Amino acid sequence: MSLESSRIAFRRAQRSLGGGVASGLRASMRPHPLFVDRAHGAHVWDLDGDRYIDYVMAWGPLVLGHGDSRVMGAVSAMMSRMQVIGTSHVLEYTAAEAVLDAVPHGERLLWSNTGTEAIQVALRLARAATGRRRVVKFSRSYHGWHDTVHASLAEADCGEVAVPASRGQSPSVLDDLIVSEFNDIPRIERILACARERDVAAVLLDPIMSNAGVESPSPAFLATLRSLCDRHGVVLIFDEVIGGFRIARGGAAERFGVPPDLSVFGKAVAGGFTQSAVVGRADLIDQVAHGVVHAGTFNGNPIAMAAVEATMRVLSDPAVYDALESISTYFRRVVGGVLTAAPEAGGLRNIGSLFQYVPPSGLTSLHGTDGPWSTILSGMLAAGVLLMPSGKVLLSTAHSEADVDDTAAALDRVLRR
Numbered sequence: 001m002s003l004e005s006s007r008i009a010f011r012r013a014q015r016s017l018g019g020g021v022a023s024g025l026r027a028s029m030r031p032h033p034l035f036v037d038r039a040h041g042a043h044v045w046d047l048d049g050d051r052y053i054d055y056v057m058a059w060g061p062l063v064l065g066h067g068d069s070r071v072m073g074a075v076s077a078m079m080s081r082m083q084v085i086g087t088s089h090v091l092e093y094t095a096a097e098a099v100l101d102a103v104p105h106g107e108r109l110l111w112s113n114t115g116t117e118a119i120q121v122a123l124r125l126a127r128a129a130t131g132r133r134r135v136v137k138f139s140r141s142y143h144g145w146h147d148t149v150h151a152s153l154a155e156a157d158c159g160e161v162a163v164p165a166s167r168g169q170s171p172s173v174l175d176d177l178i179v180s181e182f183n184d185i186p187r188i189e190r191i192l193a194c195a196r197e198r199d200v201a202a203v204l205l206d207p208i209m210s211n212a213g214v215e216s217p218s219p220a221f222l223a224t225l226r227s228l229c230d231r232h233g234v235v236l237i238f239d240e241v242i243g244g245f246r247i248a249r250g251g252a253a254e255r256f257g258v259p260p261d262l263s264v265f266g267k268a269v270a271g272g273f274t275q276s277a278v279v280g281r282a283d284l285i286d287q288v289a290h291g292v293v294h295a296g297t298f299n300g301n302p303i304a305m306a307a308v309e310a311t312m313r314v315l316s317d318p319a320v321y322d323a324l325e326s327i328s329t330y331f332r333r334v335v336g337g338v339l340t341a342a343p344e345a346g347g348l349r350n351i352g353s354l355f356q357y358v359p360p361s362g363l364t365s366l367h368g369t370d371g372p373w374s375t376i377l378s379g380m381l382a383a384g385v386l387l388m389p390s391g392k393v394l395l396s397t398a399h400s401e402a403d404v405d406d407t408a409a410a411l412d413r414v415l416r417r
């Protein structure tokens, strides 16, 4: 894999695009972003025509892999009928019905475009319903780049106070955040015991900490959150932008048996097209008919709705999740086995098809250019395997055992070197 054309393309992109990329984090790919010419199933081909096994999966949406024919067929059929319509169309509600059918606590739904946007809608609904202002989030979790929730990774060091994660962020809106620790029951009990005095409207939780190392919630933690929120009149919001339709058809509520008041879905909901959704209690969501503003030119556009409906139809077959779990178990055994044989190289943990590389003990960060992850990342790219800089590994139903075997063989070669 020469990467030569990608290197040239990146230099040209830097002359027209801010940072040379369309989404900031992509610039962290080393030695530079891979420029893709086409994609199919579990593979992408770069500008030089070289093929890579793709474990980025567009950072989450592609649970069915690239270009699933059922999703693409529905979108192509819709493209010849309409693209975006400033009034209503039937797919807006048939696609909503399909999502609500999948999600155990789904009574009502709002369409939005991105995860970042839908999180803002969910927080507004919670504030409107409670008449309170503050939101409890959990240290290190990412809920989009918006000022109101984008807090620094260092926030854990600062007690419950959120610290801006970006230059140019308004520090004043971060006063609306209280930072707690995932799976820490005494701490959240302490915070929510004064929910009224501290003006807490919502608890916002990524139930699998997908952007903060991938971690299972303890059953007692989720159950405690549910009962504390009920007791203190706080809205419980699950951010399922990565986990939704990936860890189970019904998301975290199905997988862990604890329903939130609202769930935010994005990424996988539209099978690779742009759409997100807030799903949950009807009384909360129906506030949009009573003074809570929620708007968006592209919300519920026919192309995205066709993609959502087709994706939901495919995902309604339990065999899809059996296949996803089975390839994930195989990956854990075969690729995880290569890492187990070389403990100084680190390890893997996973929840279903979402994996996280974990550095060897003593190393807490993946960052830096000389750690084991950096060596794995660049070695695997040169061997035709595309991984994420953050150490997350995303599988899809399009990945085959042959792909996993090739990945394990490449990893073994990289580690031996």
Ligand SMILES: Cc1ncc(COP(=O)(O)O)c(C=O)c1O
Binding pocket: 059, 113, 114, 115, 116, 117, 119, 142, 143, 144, 145, 206, 210, 211, 239, 240, 241, 242, 266, 267
């Ligand atoms: C857990 C989580 N929430 C929210 C978001 C923001 O979604 P989007 O990038 O679609 O705005 C992301 C994006 O990666 C995410 O992983």
